[in-house]
Amino acid sequence: MLPALLPGCLAAPPPPPPLVTTSSTASPSAHLRTLRLPSGLAVSRRAGFGEAARAAATERGAIEEEEEEEEGFPEWGNGDEDEYDHDPEIGDIMGEYFDDPNKAQSRMEERIKKKRHKIVQAKTGSPNPMKVVFNKFDFSNSYIWFEFYHALLPKDVTLICDALRSWHIVGRLGGCNSMNMQLSQLPLDCQRPTYDALEGANTTPTSFYNIGDLEIQDNIARVWVDIGIHEPLLLDILLNALTTINSDHVGIKQVQFGGSEFQNWSEDLKTEEAGYSVHKI
Incomplete structure (x- = not known):
C-alpha cells in the first residue's frame, strides 16, 4: 500500500554516472591537480591547498636563508x-x-x-703599592733590584722573565722613543688622529743595548741593564708593567734602580742550596 501512497519515493536511486577518463591507462595521479608557484616550483595537490601553502612557506624560508647569508648572518649546521x-x-x-x-x-x-x-681567577698579587727607589742609576751600566714578599714560584719566575724580555725587545727596536709621541700628544677629544710619517722617520732613534740574566736569591732578584741613552720613557713602561704584576700576580715590595748592593744580597751565595738561581732573559 505504501508504494501506492508514495509513488517514486521508495524507488531505488539511479546508479552514478561512470567516470570519464582521457586514457584507458589512467593512473591515480590523474586525480591530482598541479599548482605552479611563481618561482616555477611545481606542487602536485589533491583537492585541498594545505600542502601547497606549506610548500610555498618552505620556499619563502629558503629565500630568507639566502638573504641572511648575503647579509652575513651565520648559517646553522654548516660545520x-x-x-x-x-x-x-x-x-x-x-x-x-x-x-x-x-x-x-x-x-x-x-x-x-x-x-x-x-x-675566573682571583688576583694573587699584593694590595699594597710597589715602592720605587732610585740610587745613582746609570742608564748605561746599572742593576735593577726587585724585592718580593715571598720566594718566587716557577710560574712567577717565568712571568718576570717574560716581562723583562718583552721590555727589552720593544726598547731594542726603538719603540720607547719619547721624541716621537705624536699620537699621545693629541687632544683627548680628537676624533680623527693623523700621523706624520716624515716626522717619525726623522726623529733621533733610540735603542736598548743590552740586558743580563735574572739572578735570584730567595725573595731578592736583580738584572743588569745597559740602556745606552737617557730615556726615562723606558723606565715608565717597565714600572707600568711591574705595577700590574704586583697587584694581579706577584707581590713586589720594592724596586730599586741602581746601586751595587741591596738588602741582604750576598755575592758569595752562588749555589742552588743557598737559594740562588739564574734565568736567561
Missing part, C-alpha cells in the same frame, strides 16, 4: 658543530637546549660552578 669536538660536554648541553631549555641551563650553571677556578 659549526665541529667546534663541539673540543668540548663534548658543551655539545651535549647545547643538544638538549631545544628539547629542555631549563635542564640545559641547569647543567650549564653546574658546569660553571665546577670550573669557576679555571674561568
Whole structure:
C-alpha cells in the first residue's frame, strides 16, 4: 500500500554516472591537480591547498636563508658543530637546549660552578703599592733590584722573565722613543688622529743595548741593564708593567734602580742550596 501512497519515493536511486577518463591507462595521479608557484616550483595537490601553502612557506624560508647569508648572518649546521669536538660536554648541553631549555641551563650553571677556578681567577698579587727607589742609576751600566714578599714560584719566575724580555725587545727596536709621541700628544677629544710619517722617520732613534740574566736569591732578584741613552720613557713602561704584576700576580715590595748592593744580597751565595738561581732573559 505504501508504494501506492508514495509513488517514486521508495524507488531505488539511479546508479552514478561512470567516470570519464582521457586514457584507458589512467593512473591515480590523474586525480591530482598541479599548482605552479611563481618561482616555477611545481606542487602536485589533491583537492585541498594545505600542502601547497606549506610548500610555498618552505620556499619563502629558503629565500630568507639566502638573504641572511648575503647579509652575513651565520648559517646553522654548516660545520659549526665541529667546534663541539673540543668540548663534548658543551655539545651535549647545547643538544638538549631545544628539547629542555631549563635542564640545559641547569647543567650549564653546574658546569660553571665546577670550573669557576679555571674561568675566573682571583688576583694573587699584593694590595699594597710597589715602592720605587732610585740610587745613582746609570742608564748605561746599572742593576735593577726587585724585592718580593715571598720566594718566587716557577710560574712567577717565568712571568718576570717574560716581562723583562718583552721590555727589552720593544726598547731594542726603538719603540720607547719619547721624541716621537705624536699620537699621545693629541687632544683627548680628537676624533680623527693623523700621523706624520716624515716626522717619525726623522726623529733621533733610540735603542736598548743590552740586558743580563735574572739572578735570584730567595725573595731578592736583580738584572743588569745597559740602556745606552737617557730615556726615562723606558723606565715608565717597565714600572707600568711591574705595577700590574704586583697587584694581579706577584707581590713586589720594592724596586730599586741602581746601586751595587741591596738588602741582604750576598755575592758569595752562588749555589742552588743557598737559594740562588739564574734565568736567561
